[in-house]
Amino acid sequence: MSDDNPTNDSVSDNKPHFELYIKASVRDGESKGSCPICQQWFMVAHLLAEKSDVHFQVYTVPANNLPESFKAKTMSKTFPIVIGVQGRDTKGQDISNCVFDDADEVEKFFESVNVSRPLLKRTEAKNQLALRHVEDLYKKFNLFLQNPNDNGTKLTQQLKNVDGFLGEMETTFLCGSTISYSDTVLLSRLQHIRVAGKAYKSYEIPKELKNLWRYLSTAYQTKAFIQTLPSDQDIKLHYETKATTKLEKTIKLEGTSYSTDVDPECLNGEVEQQNGDE
Incomplete structure (x- = not known):
């Protein structure tokens, strides 16, 4: 089980300080895994820490071989998992030693420590609108991989x-100039x-x-996305049991790489560096 501190901030104040546990790479058991x-939620934590709303450390955990040190804290195998270290949420509740280990609890936790980034909340109206346009995309993709006769027409349409x-909104991201909750869903x-x-x-x-x-090009220039990104190889292995083609032997021979390049032909004018605030 490995750890990382993306913020390197002092935790002497009373702001929420927590540990975020995510799936580790199936290749080395230590680097970031491929779970979208x-x-x-790693992106959400990163963005809140950028605003100094929270302090956190992220730990990668091999899901099929839980370390004893992790089992001592929780036996949950549903990732991500948040464990409070110290500090209080926006309602003044002490989060010390609190464990949030299912999807609803994790979402409620991040809402409870979110002071300055309302667009990182799923319930915001702008996110609700954006999610209606992106929520079927991943389902279409999984069906595409599982069906050898699917030529990708439905995926392309989505x-x-x-x-x-995105063209109608005329914004850098789905809801504005910075990454919102719906962006964390879509980008991952x-x-x-x-x-x-x-x-x-x-x-x-x-x-x-x-x-x-x-x-995508702007997202590749954004720390919260690029620093939480799993490797290409882990992403490929994530679908080894779902896709009709099997690539595991080939993937294991590859070095570690990250697809973050964008062909200039795909762009229409320059992509400006994201620098706005909510």
């Missing part, structure tokens, strides 16, 4: 819908579509989806 939900929504899964789609079925996000590629 884990990356989603990506076009997302591209169109969009990277899987890019990497695993190409690896297993030679599928590539169409170059003509300019809004979508600008969106």
